[in-house]
Amino acid sequence: MLRFTVRRLLQAIPTLFVLSVLVFAWLRLLPGGPATALLGDKATPEKVAAMNAVLGLDDPIVIQYFRFLGRVLTGDFGASLITGDPVMTEVARAFPATLELSVAAMFLAVLFGIPMGYLAARFRGRFLDNATVVTTLVGVAVPVFFLGFLLKYVFTQEIALLPPSGRQDVLIDATRVTGIATLDGLLTGEFDATWDAILHLILPSIALASIPFAVIVRITRASVLDVQGEDFVRTADSKGLTTPVVRRRHVLRNALLPVSTTIGLQTGLLMSGAVLTEKVFAWGGLGTLLEQAIQQRDYPRLQGLILLFATVFVLVNLLVDISYAIIDPRVRVR
Amino acid sequence: MSILSTRKADKIDALAEGGTSLAMDALRRTFRNPVAIIGLVIVALFVILAIIAPFIAPKDPYVPYPELQNQLTPSNIPGPMPGFVLGSDQNGYDFFSRLLVGAQQTLFVGVFATLIGVAIGMVIGGLAGAFGGWVDTVLMRLTDIMLSIPSLLLAISIAALLPGSQWTVIIAVAMIGVPVFARLLRGAMMAQRSSDHVLAATALGVKRRTIVFRHMLPNSIGPVIVQATLTLATAIIDAAALSFLGLGDSDWRRAEWGLMLGKAQELLSVKPSLAFYPAIAIIIVALGFTLLGESMRESLDPKNRR
């Protein structure tokens, strides 16, 4: 088991390495070169030349890369063109917001997705199954940001039930501990803050959860159907085991394997979805940061954020691989 | 691998292996499926609309109308009026006509993004599949990494490098498809390589180039068509997302659904239909392509072959 983990970790390193090279190259692909990009509007030929010297852009490309790598590994992504704050600081501040939203969305998707997928498989061919399949097809086709709009429109304008944007009501003076609003309220005893945070969280997390939900339902359903027809389920039945035991230990334990991989992989989509959802709901997390960076062509921020997202994704994949090996003993041999 | 593989790469490989035979037979089987028919109908209607839209639009979609402009205020955009089926958009243009013509632009964006993705992807995948060996390994490692980056982020990275225009969106979205098609074609060709007729041709001394073009490629087309259909759906949605984020064309005169949707989001409280109609149009079209593509893929799946 340990050997497997180490092996996977080592395999992830080249990927991260290539990613860093790609991001490094990306910035240099910009028309006018990175100096122009970094200076933005203030670029003049002299300033560009000066910047080039400062950035060491006249040095051989390999040296530049290692300098870049060195800075990245110490967390130095430069400073935002707009605010002048170090990118790392901005990211650290925005991160908990996105974390909260993503966790909430994933939680919803799994909580409702797995049972629904299971039920669809159980009642295969009947109404529930067909309705489920159609729902998931539509769920994938609906753009996340539109769903966000729709929810926002219906629940905040037509029926003024939920707050339209942001994470907390300004009137509630909430203390910030971890940056995760719901948690902070609990930690400081300000329960009204937690409740308010939850209200704000509902709509965006539903919007964000829609695609992972649809995918989880489909994979669960397909997987359960597959496993139900397997020989070992027949053996379990022939042993006279009770239906709940067969379902739990034989069907589900095998059927949920691919589902757990999916959950991990959905993180990738979740990140993209977060960007869009955060814009609709003015969430103030990494997505908002990214979107602003795009609008303003704030390249240091963009570089940092893209590298961050990609790295997170690679690490999550790694975690998924390892947890898969814990659940399925057959994988460890590879 | 597990009972059901969920990795993008594995799914693509499965499609590649499944499609290398009897594409015609599969096509016939597809159209017995009611879901496929619905998809096909939607797609057909969309294409027809895209073609005839300029002719059936009641008003000129690229020209503002004073009757509408006069009524524009920051808090009010006129709704349906005589002569203007859906009223005005935020600039005094006829909303309905723009909606109709939008089909054309949207189709354009979707088709081109997909085609470019297919073209580049097929070149990469073809090279990998034809030569094998280290060429294959290197190319596939690269595509794997591209596949592992969330698609929207990939598109954003590329779009951010380029000036804001419609072609930026098209290219960025095309890039999402490149690794998919590369892997797909390579997988199909790999499956073909060990097939009997290729082995026979090689044994007979047929030149490699002929084998690739006359034997391997035609049989690999099936999965490519299926994937292209599915990619069209996501291409339209991804293009809309990019416009929404402000990465695309800033020229609001162009009537393209994604663009219209992006521009309309700030006016949600004033006239929500400006966003709803393009969005629903996108959803229906994406759904149509998805239904069609998914049922085609199911027919090609070897497990379903009877």
Added chain:
Amino acid sequence: MALLDVRDLSVVFKRKGTRPFTAVDGVSFSVEPGQTVGLVGESGSGKSVTSLAIMGLLPKRGAEVTGSVTFSDTELLTLSDKQLRDRRGRDLGMVFQDPLSSLNPVITIGLQITEVLERHRGMSRKEARSEAVELLGRVGLPDPQRRIGEYPHQLSGGMRQRVLIAIALACQPKLLIADEPTTALDVTIQAQILSLLSELVSETDTALIMITHDLGVVAGLCDEVNVMYGGRIVERAERHGLFARSRHPYTHGLLESIPRLDAPRGEPLRPIKGSVSDNIEWSQGCAFAPRCPNATDVCWSDPPELVEDRGGMLRCHNPVAAAEDAVTEGAL
């Protein structure tokens, strides 16, 4: 009094869009306590489906089961799912063909045995585990203490089959059904598994239904043999009688087709002409007619009945004559 009495069992598979398919057509046989009965036939003859029907393991939707299956005076076909599950594993055990796919890949061997013991014999996990070790030892698995914690993919094919046998016999059922238990194994392992089965059932006086297409398996193991073709039983005989004096052309053909070491060199093999799909419906005539060397007009128009014949049962208009038996007698 028979332990298992199958009377007129029929299984019809119905699926949307296809014609109903009769896999088992009015099959009747019985098994005495401690007796080993063979069910022989090619794939498609209906022998596996028969066993699944007896155990109640056919899907509820899509399979129509009629007839009667009496086990220790209880009618199995009318029992509820819960009642069936009470009996399966405890009174009736089954061993399946493919040992790898028949075991749950993600739980240990040990758990797959202990769960049966806990379920039917009310043992605690601890008791069950030591019993499991003993069982594995009895089926000849080396180092059972270690195997308990291992997973199916870590064992060889032969070992897995032993595990399946251990599982089936864990609660000492009165009847064991073995569906082609050795087909997926190497020939040398086959012999071991068969002798293991033979030992175990005679030790515990368990009745055994052995399902196979391999007459060699039958010869070593079964007291009585039923030969199936096209979903019906076409011959029944006790072991020696079948091999010495087989009466049905199909059985005869099967025996004839076995290649023999002592046959003269250059002598061609004698397969049964045609294949399983070359048959006619039983409703029209004898299903075997297209492939039968003895077929006459009556075979094509009039389905033969299963009648008593020299101590066994036979379904044939033109059975093999006594003279030809000399060939097969020599084979034994």
